[in-house]
Amino acid sequence: MIKKQWILAMAVVAVALVTVAFVQARGDDAATSDIAQQEVEYGPEGQPVAFPHNVHAGAGEGQYQIDCMYCHFSAERSPSAGLPAVASCMGCHSVIRGEGPEGGPSPEIDKVRGFWDRQEPIPWNRIYRVADHVQFPHMRHISAGVDCTACHGQVQEMGVIQRVEQPLTMGWCLTCHLEMGASRDCTVCHY
Ligand code: HEC
Ligand code: HEC
Ligand code: HEC
Ligand code: HEC
Numbered sequence: 001m002i003k004k005q006w007i008l009a010m011a012v013v014a015v016a017l018v019t020v021a022f023v024q025a026r027g028d029d030a031a032t033s034d035i036a037q038q039e040v041e042y043g044p045e046g047q048p049v050a051f052p053h054n055v056h057a058g059a060g061e062g063q064y065q066i067d068c069m070y071c072h073f074s075a076e077r078s079p080s081a082g083l084p085a086v087a088s089c090m091g092c093h094s095v096i097r098g099e100g101p102e103g104g105p106s107p108e109i110d111k112v113r114g115f116w117d118r119q120e121p122i123p124w125n126r127i128y129r130v131a132d133h134v135q136f137p138h139m140r141h142i143s144a145g146v147d148c149t150a151c152h153g154q155v156q157e158m159g160v161i162q163r164v165e166q167p168l169t170m171g172w173c174l175t176c177h178l179e180m181g182a183s184r185d186c187t188v189c190h191y
């Protein structure tokens with residue numbers, strides 16, 4: 001609590017009036033967003049389809065080494081890395097039906113095909129999300145050569161994606177910005 005007051009006081013001194021108004025408004029909802037972030041923790045049952053990153057992006061036997069950018073292609077050119085549309089799954093899964101535990105096609109891949117047939121997007125739950133008033137530009141990090149693994153861990157080895165670096169605090173951002181000589185100006189992340 002004291003720390004937050006202190007940051008606020010510092011902001012009042014340091015930042016332009018507009019920014020100050022915004023930072024104060026954030027005081028309360030920072031707490032709620034922390035709770036929201038913790039609720040995002042989930043197990044294999046949490047997603048509408050049990051999508052295995054390791055099978056698709058891993059380099060081991062029976063894994064297909066698909067580049068991260070094939071599915072998250074906007075990461076290098078926009079703030080958001082984006083999630084793939086069902087159409088990009090169907091490029092393969094109109095043909096590849098996998099195998100279910102009792103023979104026959106995989107029920108998980110059948111679910112993907114079901115979304116496609118109904119022309120519905122898959123309602124994935126978000127794993128990583130920063131507080132509303134923080135700007136996180138993927139493209140700036142990718143073009144500076146920061147690897148996905150620096151922030152998301154070894155995703156290509158994960159059967160169910162796990163969140164590393166939790167929660168996404170300001171201190172975490174600033175520590176790396178200090179190490180890598182990136183800006184720590186309040187207004188690059190808050191505006
Ligand atoms: C480049 C081809 C390719 C693309 C694109 C692709 N997949 Fe796959 N996927 C595969 C292959 C190959 C397997 C392994 C199938 C097997 O085990 O026989 C697989 C396996 C799976 C499985 C595991 C099935 C099981 O029961 O073990 C799921 C679920 C799945 N894919 C969902 C998706 C979703 C959702 C997308 C789109 C976001 C997608 N895939 C995009 C090739 C692809
Ligand atoms: C075949 C498509 C495909 C490939 C290849 C792929 N992903 Fe994904 N990714 C997805 C899908 C679908 C989701 C949403 C389901 C989930 O969370 O598991 C996702 C979710 C994520 C998320 C969590 C997003 C959130 O909700 O916050 C991260 C981080 C991520 N991927 C990173 C990677 C990285 C890093 C690679 C390369 C090692 C990669 N992905 C390769 C399809 C893919
Ligand atoms: C410097 C840290 C960092 C790096 C590097 C990074 N991400 Fe992220 N990623 C984040 C943060 C923070 C979020 C939450 C962003 C938000 O809420 O706006 C996120 C969110 C995502 C999401 C959820 C959807 C979205 O667009 O917000 C996906 C998918 C994702 N990242 C994939 C990737 C992939 C693939 C790479 C590598 C090409 C990558 N990320 C590199 C920190 C990073
Ligand atoms: C692993 C290291 C790392 C982490 C973690 C990281 N960043 Fe960065 N960030 C960088 C680097 C490197 C740059 C690129 C600086 C450049 O282009 O000169 C950058 C650039 C930025 C920029 C653009 C700065 C400008 O000068 O316009 C913003 C905004 C930003 N990061 C926000 C964030 C936020 C928000 C977080 C935490 C949620 C975060 N970053 C976490 C390394 C990191």
Ligand code: HEC
Nearest residue numbers: 004007011023030131134168169170173174184185186189
């Ligand atoms: C590199 C990005 C980055 C920079 C630079 C940055 N912040 Fe933040 N800030 C964040 C992130 C991410 C959060 C969200 C933390 C959370 O939700 O837990 C945050 C949260 C806050 C909060 C909410 C209170 C709290 O404790 O969560 C305040 C106030 C704040 N920042 C003020 C500032 C001020 C003042 C500066 C300049 C001295 C600054 N920030 C610079 C990324 C940044």
